[in-house]
Amino acid sequence: MENTQKALTKKACIAIAISTLLASLPVAFFVSWSIWFLTAVSSWILTCVLLRLSFSSFLQALDALQIGLLNFKDGDFSNQLAYQSKDSFGDLCHLYNETAKQLRNEKQWLYQREMMLDKMLQSAPQALLLMDEKGIIVFANPSAQQLIGSATALEGRSLSSLSKGIPKEIFDAMEHASDGLVTVTMPVGEEQMWHSTVGKLLLNNQPHNLFIFKQLTRELNRQEVAVWKKVIRVISHELNNSLGPISSMLHSGKIIAKKLDEARLNRVFSTIDERIEHLCEFIQGYGTFAKLPAPHIKPIMIAPLLDALQMQWPCSVSCDIEVISADKGQLEQLLINLLKNAHESGTDTDAIALSIYSINEGIKITISDRGPGMSEAVLTNALLPFYSTKSSGTGLGLALCREITDAHNGQISIRNRARGGLSVELILPN
Template sequence: MRRGDSQGSETVWYESPSFIPAFAKARNRLLMENTQKALTKKACIAIAISTLLASLPVAFFVSWSMWFLTAVSSWILTCVLLRLFFSSFLQALDALQIGLLNFKDGDFSNQLAYQSKDSFGDLCHLYNETAKQLRNEKQWLYQREMMLDKMLQSAPQALLLVDENETVVFANPSAQKLMASSIALEGKSIKSLCPETPREIIDAIEQGTDGLVSVAPSSGEEQMWHSTVGKLLLNNQPHNLFIFKQLTKELNRQEVAVWKKVIRVISHELNNSLGPISSMLHSGKIIANKLDEARLNRVFSTIDERIEHLCEFIQGYGTFAKLPAPQINPVVLAPLLEALQMQWPCTVSFDVELIAADKGQLEQLLINLLKNAHESGSDIDAIALSVNSAQEGIKITISDRGPGMSEAVLTNALLPFYSTKSSGTGLGLALCREITDAHNGQIFIRNRAKGGLKVEVVFPY
């Protein structure tokens, strides 16, 4: 806003930023005009009373009409001189008032241009310094709020802020995903959340205590969450902050680490025993050949066959226990899927050209899943492999029309050593999960609606 002085030159008393709301500027201007009118009115009354009192003795020497004319003339002259000498001061006072009103509105961008070397000039200088300091502090707080908001929005933990009326005040995307809601949760009551929200999560919120929460989805493996509740005051109102941290991957990682340690110990002990047995078997075969004893040769051949099978068994477990860290590189899907289709016939479809993964481990993952699909008893024409681009990443889906899995088998299918096959090692799906976890992905096993099994593997972009 700009004001002109009595000489017509333009003087900037204060600068008002364009982002101040229009209603706030109009209100401040109205308050300024009302204050200026009130101040002018009080000054005129004071001058009139002073002039009347100062000229009262003159009434004894002149006529009443002359005295009245003199008093009115003196009052008008005094008002004009006062307006002339104090107009600049009044304008600066108006600017200071509007600046303080802007302070009240939370805006600190105004600067006063009154530079006179007087007490009011010192006051304006102090105002400018205060505005500068408050502006810097506000900018610093705004940057911190932006950083905090970015951290909260991208946090893997589900953050949920609920007031005393059980209404959601804040929820980050992880919380929205946990609650299975396609829309924002702010303003919703806990009791009116999406029907697909896990009942265990609702119970944990209503109880308001720390602890582990086990969520059993309609399909897929059971998920374990840790709930933490913090109480805080926001706008002098009590609120509860719920933090849900998923422990499923961490628990699986710890469980697999224990299994790997067990496998390494067992493999070491078996190898230590198989070495001498193989050496003694070789010597026994030489003796049996010299004796020309057919029954003894059959015994040694059976032992040799079982030793070879046991070595292959140990080698398979060693592959799981010593899986190296993946070497992530772009993998062209077309030749890889074509080679797999020749070995394991299936219907193949894909809409992506490249996937970031370890080629050897990705191939092993697909072989294990296709092998399971073929061993399920499904028709070959019903086995399908698809690779599609999804919102959460690149999704690999392998489906069949076999008998599917029971709930108990679905719960334990990804555990090492668990197998429903008489000759199975229980490492096929466990190795698939280990490869998926090493790529920071996810694996889901679900029964299909009309029979069969569907395995989904999601690799991040």
């Protein structure tokens, strides 16, 4: 800036010297006073023009700098200064341009991070609600909207206005801002376990509460099933170790009994053989549950699968989709188990219905019958391994259905129908 001022001062001095020289010429040559006056005016005009030319680029650069700083104030860093002179003011303009470029890059980086964070919050499985000190919801992700059961956005609504749609247990946890486990009774009678976490933070210098609700039901079910699988593997291993020698000794005993021609001994060995065969089938069934492989999910044409099912287990079918993403073998086993249960309920074949249609959450599969249904106690335990109300049941049918559904990141629910019968609903992501 000092060099610029010196250059401008030098130009101004030259202009003044020229004007002074032109003004003194009339005196030197003794011309008339009028000519001298015209010459002085011309000199003054020339001086003004020279000064204007000297300061014009400098003034334009100052105006651009002022506009750029105003843009900085408004958060706009796209303005660049074109002043490129090799002086102090040129260095200042270069520094301004570099600063604008850095701020522009940082703003873009922050915007991308903000978009990534918003995407993570919107797709998070946990229900997130941010509420100010007046009880007004500032932010709620889709999981929170689904938990509360609202078809519209929650932002701007008060906690008291949600008291009708939100589960009572969740409402109480939010009202008292309490941490811990929350048992929620769903409309279909199913109990779900949630974990409530409350955090306090400042936003725009105002206190806010951040509520995080995480569903633990599926995780607890997976842990429970993992324990059952471990128990089954241990029992199967020990039984197989014992059944091997018993089968070998039984075979030798049958040979000896055949030589002795003792009918009673043959009946004893035949009965033992039947029970061993039944026990092997029993162990094999539990082994299938304990060693269920991870699903190989790929697109499946649904029509051929339904045709094959109807040949074995007749039912009425309604379907509005053509392709479903799942493990074909496991999905087929799942549907066979449910249709088999429906047929064993004692209902008429015409009353058994299988429907498959698309919903917002994915694909919904419903299998319903008009049998006697289930009591509340049976509904509560129906999906647990080893639980069965049938005299010859293994208690693995519905447990295997839940295991397959969970492996596909889906949901399964069982409920009694209004006019009698049972309905099993599956929701699989698509």
